[in-house]
Amino acid sequence: MGPRVQELESAFSERTGAPHALAVSSGTAALHLALLALGCGPGDEVVLPSLNFVAAANAVVRVGATPVFCDVLGAGDLNVDPADLAAAVGPRTKAFIVLHYAGFACDLAAVTELAAERGIAVIEDAAHGPGATWNGQALGTVGTVGCFSFFSNKNVPIGEGGMVVTSEEDVAERLRLLRSHGMTTLTWQRHQGHASAYDVIEAGFNYRLDEVRAALATLQLSRLADANAARLRHVLRYRELLDGRDGLSFPFDGEARLRTSAHHLAVVLLPHGVSRDGIRETLHGERIQTSVHYPPIHRFTAYAVSGGRRALPHTDDVADRILTLPLFPHMSSGDVDLVVDGLTRAVHAERSMSASN
Ligand SMILES: Cc1ncc(COP(=O)(O)O)c(C=O)c1O
Numbered sequence: 001m002g003p004r005v006q007e008l009e010s011a012f013s014e015r016t017g018a019p020h021a022l023a024v025s026s027g028t029a030a031l032h033l034a035l036l037a038l039g040c041g042p043g044d045e046v047v048l049p050s051l052n053f054v055a056a057a058n059a060v061v062r063v064g065a066t067p068v069f070c071d072v073l074g075a076g077d078l079n080v081d082p083a084d085l086a087a088a089v090g091p092r093t094k095a096f097i098v099l100h101y102a103g104f105a106c107d108l109a110a111v112t113e114l115a116a117e118r119g120i121a122v123i124e125d126a127a128h129g130p131g132a133t134w135n136g137q138a139l140g141t142v143g144t145v146g147c148f149s150f151f152s153n154k155n156v157p158i159g160e161g162g163m164v165v166t167s168e169e170d171v172a173e174r175l176r177l178l179r180s181h182g183m184t185t186l187t188w189q190r191h192q193g194h195a196s197a198y199d200v201i202e203a204g205f206n207y208r209l210d211e212v213r214a215a216l217a218t219l220q221l222s223r224l225a226d227a228n229a230a231r232l233r234h235v236l237r238y239r240e241l242l243d244g245r246d247g248l249s250f251p252f253d254g255e256a257r258l259r260t261s262a263h264h265l266a267v268v269l270l271p272h273g274v275s276r277d278g279i280r281e282t283l284h285g286e287r288i289q290t291s292v293h294y295p296p297i298h299r300f301t302a303y304a305v306s307g308g309r310r311a312l313p314h315t316d317d318v319a320d321r322i323l324t325l326p327l328f329p330h331m332s333s334g335d336v337d338l339v340v341d342g343l344t345r346a347v348h349a350e351r352s353m354s355a356s357n
Contacts (some may be wrong), residue, residue: 001180001187004214009163011218016138018146018165020172023214024179027127027149029207030164031059034145035095037166037174038121040065044094048125049080050296051315052099056125057297065094069298074314075269078102078251078322081314082110088310089114095121098143102293103155103262104252105134108142115143123147127162128264130155130221131228139262140165145175150217155231155262156224158216161209178204230329231263234336238266238325241340246347247271251318265293266327268343269318274350276323282346288339291324 005023012021024030040046042064048056050069060067071084078101085096096115098106108124115122122143126132129139130148140146148154150161166172180187182204185195209217236258242248249269252261270276280290296319297303298312325339 001208002191002211004211004218005188005209008209008214008218008221011221012163012165015221015224016141016146016165018138018141019167020169020175021163021165022172022175022179023209023217024162024164024207025209026160026207027125027147027151027154027162028055028059029179029205030147030149030162031056031097031123031125032062032205033164033175033178033207034123034147035059035063035065036178037171038095038123038144040094043092045090045092046095046097047085047088047093048097049099049315050298050312051078051101051294051319052097052125052297053127053294054297054300056097056099057303060097066092067297067303068093069296069303069310069312069315071310071312071314072101072318075249075318075321076251076253077104078267078318079104079106080111082107082114085111086114089118089120093118093120095123095144097123097125099125099127100129100132100139102252102265102267103128103132103139104257105129105132105139105260108134112142121145127151127154129262131224132262133260141167144168145171150213150220155228155264156217156220158213158220161213161217174202177202179207180204181206227329228262231327232258232261234327234331234333235263235266237333237336238268238340241337242268242343246344246351247274248343248347263327266325267293268323268325270321270323270347271351272321273354274347275354276320278350278353279323279343279346282349283339283342286342288342289326292322293324295319 044065070088124143126140127149148163182202185198
């Protein structure tokens with residue numbers, strides 16, 4: 001929490017335009033702190049799409065609040081469906097957590113309008129979004145609080161780390177306090193001998209980022225624009241070679257959306273009726289790693305509540321068809337072609353197998 005953390009926070013603030021940027025130990029820590037700083041706790045509900053990484057829901061549960069899952073728009077747009085978000089709001093709704101899937105902004109106009117009408121806070125899970133914009137604003141800076149992850153596979157990769165941003169002074173103050181045990185003086189002030197005593201005014205955590213990873217993050221941040229541009233090139237090539245062929249399709253369309261996304265993931269939708277596991281196995285045999293973002297949270301044992309669960313038809317429709325292809329800035333166009341060839345062959349094989357069954 002010395003000069004390198006401060007340098008990173010200033011650089012992140014400058015880059016995103018967020019008045020307050022606080023470095024934290026992970027994206028999960030960012031989400032946990034955001035919920036606590038907004039006063040979410042027992043008796044409150046937090047609405048979030050089920051199609052997200054489980055960290056958001058886990059954080060809601062661990063502050064004592066109840067997650068309420070809402071649907072996504074569908075195969076053409078894997079972000080939150082604003083109409084279903086509105087339908088999930090109840091008298092106890094305290095906050096929304098919205099994901100910008102793969103770095104594509106969700107419908108922030110609709111989300112923030114609904115939130116303002118109903119007095120609900122908006123937490124942006126911007127783990128996929130560094131460098132992406134919506135209406136010219138950095139993702140993560142439109143809602144009440146924005147949460148970023150710097151995990152190894154993210155757009156600003158450092159191992160473990162994250163950032164939480166806000167424009168609200170009082171929220172920033174609570175985030176700062178809770179990040180380091182609720183202590184009234186900072187680690188660095190004490191280290192320098194500027195403060196020898198401290199009080200603890202709220203039970204907090206150690207969610208600090210260290211100097212070494214802060215230095216890495218500042219360097220990675222300086223490379224972000226180039227890295228995101230390379231990601232875009234690869235995504236465009238995937239789309240050019242695969243979109244509309246063999247029943248494959250890509251979520252998110254339009255030149256402006258493609259240009260403003262951070263392209264954290266290259267996700268393709270498989271046609272109905274082919275086995276995703278079979279395709280993944282074939283690709284694995286060719287040393288091509290694929291993944292799934294995400295198994296929807298409502299299907300996990302810990303979240304499979306017995307009664308009163310909301311219907312999530314679009315999430316259930318896309319959940320078994322989404323496939324994440326390899327994507328990283330320094331892959332070559334030859335690498336992309338290799339994946340395209342492998343996937344095309346695997347889909348053909350699966351399709352002829354399902355036709356003969
Ligand atoms: C969308 C999303 N939210 C939250 C997280 C949690 O971030 P972290 O792994 O840094 O705790 C991740 C990454 O793993 C993520 O992809």
